[in-house]
Amino acid sequence: MKKLVEEDLIAPGNRQEWSKWLDDNHTKVNSVWIVYYTLQSAMPTITINEAVDEAICYGWINGTARSIDENKFKQYFCKRKSLSTWSKINKEKVERLTVSGQMTPAGIRCIKLAKSNGSWSILDDVDALNIPSDLKFAFENEHVGWQFFSKLSKSVTKAILQWLVFAKREETRKKRIEEVIRFSKDGVVPKQFRS
Numbered sequence: 001m002k003k004l005v006e007e008d009l010i011a012p013g014n015r016q017e018w019s020k021w022l023d024d025n026h027t028k029v030n031s032v033w034i035v036y037y038t039l040q041s042a043m044p045t046i047t048i049n050e051a052v053d054e055a056i057c058y059g060w061i062n063g064t065a066r067s068i069d070e071n072k073f074k075q076y077f078c079k080r081k082s083l084s085t086w087s088k089i090n091k092e093k094v095e096r097l098t099v100s101g102q103m104t105p106a107g108i109r110c111i112k113l114a115k116s117n118g119s120w121s122i123l124d125d126v127d128a129l130n131i132p133s134d135l136k137f138a139f140e141n142e143h144v145g146w147q148f149f150s151k152l153s154k155s156v157t158k159a160i161l162q163w164l165v166f167a168k169r170e171e172t173r174k175k176r177i178e179e180v181i182r183f184s185k186d187g188v189v190p191k192q193f194r195s
Contacts, residue, residue, distance in 0.1 A: 009074060011035035013044035015054055022058045026106055031078035041071035048075065056093050057102050059110030080110055083119050088127040091120070126161040129154060135164065138177050145184035152189065159193045 010032055012018040018034070025032070034051055037043035052062050055077050061084060063076035086094075094111060097103050103111075114120035125132065139146040152160070160180060167173035183190055 009033045009035050011037070011072075012046045012051075015046055015050040018046050018051055018054050019057075022054060022060065023104075026058045026060065026079070031076065033074040033076055035068065035072050035074050037072050038070070043071070051075070051077070052090075053093055053097060053102075056090060057097055057104050057107045059104075059107045082113055083117060084114075085123050086114055086120050087123065122165060123162065126158055126165055129157055129161070132161070132164065134173070135177055135180065138181050139184075142181055142185060144187075145181055148187050149180070149184040156189055156193050163193070 008029070008031070010018075010021055012021060012034065021032075034046065036048065036051075037045040048062075055062055059080050060077050061080040063078060065073055065075040067073045094103070094107075097107075111120065139149065149157075164173060164176055164180070167176055179190075
């Protein structure tokens with residue numbers, strides 16, 4: 001497979017051009033940068049939502065975006081890794097794209113793999129803001145900390161819960177729970193979780 005270099009840019013003028021590129025290249029390259037033009041440029045361009053939807057159809061995912069100049073910016077797209085998690089928004093997109101018949105065999109394989117390895121559902125409790133039992137237990141005798149934690153914004157709570165879910169080892173998860181209890185008792189949200 002071809003390795004991505006910064007110069008691997010494409011500027012699809014519409015969704016059909018991006019779809020054609022993916023159809024021709026999704027098995028040949030691992031990634032690409034899409035160039036989007038601003039409204040002020042008056043250049044034909046695909047929208048971010050169209051680009052993300054089409055990427056999902058082929059089992060690809062969007063990544064970081066960077067400014068190029070005052071008239072355009074670029075966004076990174078790549079093949080979705082086998083253990084890449086699926087957000088609630090992207091799962092809703094999959095449902096819509098499946099109903100409309102837009103999913104490709106590559107996209108369907110990606111989803112089947114995610115469902116079989118657990119990456120499809122790993123964030124379900126996070127998205128629902130369900131507090132895991134081990135965190136609830138840790139807060140049992142920490143009423144001040146719980147009062148602080150329970151008043152955090154949804155986005156901050158979600159970031160913290162996701163951080164716990166992504167702990168690979170039980171020991172790491174325990175340390176992270178201890179840290180959540182500590183900063184909640186102190187009434188301070190660490191920078192990494194601030195929106």
